[in-house]
Amino acid sequence: MNLVPVKDLLAEAERGGYAVGAFNCNNMEIVQAIVAAAEAERSPVIIQASQGAIKYAGIDYITALTKLAAEQATVPVALHLDHGTSFNQVMQCIRSGFSSVMIDGSKLTLAENIALTNKVIEAARPLGISVEAELGKIGGTEDDISVDEREAFFTDPEEAEKFVMATGVDSLAVAIGTAHGQYKGVPKLDFERLKKIKARVSLPIVLHGSSGVPDEAIKEAISLGVRKVNIDTNIREAFVLAARQVLNDNPKEIDPRKVLGPAREAATEIIREKIRVFGSNGKA
Numbered sequence: 001m002n003l004v005p006v007k008d009l010l011a012e013a014e015r016g017g018y019a020v021g022a023f024n025c026n027n028m029e030i031v032q033a034i035v036a037a038a039e040a041e042r043s044p045v046i047i048q049a050s051q052g053a054i055k056y057a058g059i060d061y062i063t064a065l066t067k068l069a070a071e072q073a074t075v076p077v078a079l080h081l082d083h084g085t086s087f088n089q090v091m092q093c094i095r096s097g098f099s100s101v102m103i104d105g106s107k108l109t110l111a112e113n114i115a116l117t118n119k120v121i122e123a124a125r126p127l128g129i130s131v132e133a134e135l136g137k138i139g140g141t142e143d144d145i146s147v148d149e150r151e152a153f154f155t156d157p158e159e160a161e162k163f164v165m166a167t168g169v170d171s172l173a174v175a176i177g178t179a180h181g182q183y184k185g186v187p188k189l190d191f192e193r194l195k196k197i198k199a200r201v202s203l204p205i206v207l208h209g210s211s212g213v214p215d216e217a218i219k220e221a222i223s224l225g226v227r228k229v230n231i232d233t234n235i236r237e238a239f240v241l242a243a244r245q246v247l248n249d250n251p252k253e254i255d256p257r258k259v260l261g262p263a264r265e266a267a268t269e270i271i272r273e274k275i276r277v278f279g280s281n282g283k284a
């Protein structure tokens with residue numbers, strides 16, 4: 001199959017009341033793991049490339065790997081730019097073959113974020129590329145801030161309504177208590193805020209920083225309108241742990257396939273588990 005826009009997958013998820021997993025890739029093994037998991041679970045899937053992935057592998061390598069994986073797949077696969085930093089980067093990804101982009105203007109003022117998002121939509125929409133934006137600051141677990149300070153960055157429901165009205169963006173990433181990376185404790189999601197946001201906007205909501213969020217909290221968020229769930233850290237953990245295990249057990253091993261093969265299998269397994277939590281299994 002050809003790569004599909006994220007928008008189409010999320011519209012279907014809205015009808016079915018589930019969420020589609022957006023899994024970050026960095027190399028061939030992780031691309032293969034994501035598609036193998038989606039195939040095994042008969043699920044639509046989103047492969048996404050972060051800034052770090054682009055730096056490490058390059059936009060065109062990521063596109064080539066993902067396009068091939070999608071062509072060989074019998075389930076729908078989207079390729080999405082994660083936390084796009086600029087209009088230029090978005091254009092590079094679209095030219096390379098991405099089917100969806102995120103423009104992350106969350107560090108800008110509301111007016112600047114609206115202007116940048118609109119500029120991206122104007123270029124992307126005629127090409128059938130869907131656009132995700134971010135409002136509020138999600139940040140990372142390594143940010144040296146207290147829970148109260150983090151709360152100051154949560155998405156304001158009124159602003160969310162203004163933002164969506166002013167842009168008509170396809171999906172919106174919100175800050176409701178999650179953060180990127182490994183949590184020190186158990187994250188607490190602000191479901192009341194999510195309800196208020198959802199009461200004011202009707203587009204699919206995106207949850208970032210979802211690794212380490214308890215399954216029940218993820219399910220609750222989905223019941224309140226989250227339709228795309230981003231997972232990176234849990235894949236990294238499974239992948240590297242499995243590789244480390246092989247090397248610990250066989251310190252003399254020098255065949256990369258013997259190290260990365262089990263890592264790919266471990267990544268496939270965790271992605272399958274996530275797909276089942278998100279409820280997208282059996283939907284493709």
Ligand code: G3H
Binds near residue numbers: 180232
């Ligand atoms: O956007 C969140 C990613 O999990 C961070 O990715 O370190 O590959 O840029 P990166």
Ligand code: 13P
Binds near residue numbers: 179182207209210233
């Ligand atoms: P985690 O690494 O916390 O799963 O976050 C992934 C993410 O939000 C990518 O945009």
Ligand code: ZN
Binds near residue numbers: 180209
């Ligand atoms: Zn993110």
